[in-house]
Amino acid sequence: MATYLRYVRSLDFFEVPNYEYLRWIFSDLMERRGWVCDWEFDWCYRPLPGAKVHLPPLCRCFTCPLLTSILVLEPEGGPGPQYK
Template identity: 55%
Template sequence: TLKERYQKIGDTKRATPIEVLCESFPEEMATYLRYVRRLDFFEKPDYDYLRKLFTDLFDRNGYIFDYEYDWVGKPLPTPIGPIPSDTPLQPSREKAQQQTKNPVMSSTNGELNTDDPTAGHSNAPITAPAEVEVADDTK
């Protein structure tokens, strides 16, 4: 069933170690994933910390922020087939009502354990201890 399929996908995602997901990427990607996996659903992320994590990586690699992104200037993908002209732009009221009857899968599969405040949280450290290099580049 669809529910079992989503459950299997979720299980695979949770079972894949962050180190495997990020093995060919900078350590900051793994740090980011460990951080967000530990967030509670209602917890507000520390955006300043996360922004600094990536701006430090950006600076360390000597990149220059030119406001040009990799995808700018690339052609949009061509649609596979023609778009039917008789397709309504707005779904009918009946279709909209039908769509609201579909169940929504939550990331916890409806299993919330309010007795355990650490449920769903990883005990992995947010970042591995690293040597800190201090450079005195005062501008």
């Protein structure tokens, strides 16, 4: 991470970053740490097994991770939406 920060801080405002090098920095870090890239990020919404999200009627036409993350998950047949 320090390598990345040193590199980006050294860039001139009009200089185009070497994106291949920057990708390599993070790929190398992940490989050294033994991390696997599953493309599931911390900010992605993942429902708990057996839980159901109760959305207000106007929100049922889409599932927005930010919107659904503020709703409390309720078990099947639980009460309506409860906001955190």
